[in-house]
Amino acid sequence: MADDRTARTCAECSLCCTVLRVDELGKLGGTRCVHQREGPAGCGIHPERPGICRAYRCLWLQGGLDEGDRPDRLGAVLDVLAVGEGHRLEIREATRGSFDRSPRLQEIAARYRAAMPVRITDVESPLDPDAPFRVLLPNGEEQRVVGDRVSLLRDGAVVEERRLPWLERTVRRLVLAWRLRRLGRD
Numbered sequence: 001m002a003d004d005r006t007a008r009t010c011a012e013c014s015l016c017c018t019v020l021r022v023d024e025l026g027k028l029g030g031t032r033c034v035h036q037r038e039g040p041a042g043c044g045i046h047p048e049r050p051g052i053c054r055a056y057r058c059l060w061l062q063g064g065l066d067e068g069d070r071p072d073r074l075g076a077v078l079d080v081l082a083v084g085e086g087h088r089l090e091i092r093e094a095t096r097g098s099f100d101r102s103p104r105l106q107e108i109a110a111r112y113r114a115a116m117p118v119r120i121t122d123v124e125s126p127l128d129p130d131a132p133f134r135v136l137l138p139n140g141e142e143q144r145v146v147g148d149r150v151s152l153l154r155d156g157a158v159v160e161e162r163r164l165p166w167l168e169r170t171v172r173r174l175v176l177a178w179r180l181r182r183l184g185r186d
């Protein structure tokens with residue numbers, strides 16, 4: 001895949017083919033696509049690949065990251081998502097703990113965090129509505145969500161703990177149920 005705006009190509013990277021879900025193929029996030037191939041071949045059905053695969057451009061491919069930060073080297077797929085009236089940097093770890101092991105990912109997160117929240121998720125539990133995630137907030141605080149428990153950290157120390165609002169818990173479960181239904185797995 002190539003992006004006309006940057007002249008970059010995915011080359012040997014096919015990390016999004018593992019990390020992201022593709023509803024058209026019934027593929028869950030965090031699982032290798034059955035059509036994924038090693039090396040520059042990338043996709044075994046390239047001419048007939050689904051529309052979402054044709055349309056997708058990660059942040060690196062769009063030129064939002066340095067040349068050396070290709071996702072397969074970083075260990076995560078990054079996107080800037082529109083959320084409400086603002087934006088959020090989404091970091092999807094290829095394996096749990098990629099973010100904590102990578103000074104470069106932490107550097108990128110710190111740069112974006114000045115302007116928008118940074119959400120870090122791993123892809124190891126795609127069917128778990130209680131899968132943990134964390135959000136680095138622009139004010140320096142961090143939210144860690146595990147199941148329905150939310151911890152707020154300041155300077156690395158927990159300063160507040162609460163339950164996720166019931167509405168948010170319900171929405172998480174409904175989204176997962178809807179996704180499973182689309183995938184024909186309910």
Ligand code: SF4
Pocket residue numbers: 001009010013014015016017056057058059060061070071072077
């Ligand atoms: S993660 Fe980005 S660079 Fe890698 S294959 Fe996907 S779109 Fe291309």
Ligand code: SF4
Pocket residue numbers: 016017018022033034035036037042043044045046049050053
């Ligand atoms: S169909 Fe091709 S481009 Fe789409 S996820 Fe599978 S391997 Fe990747």
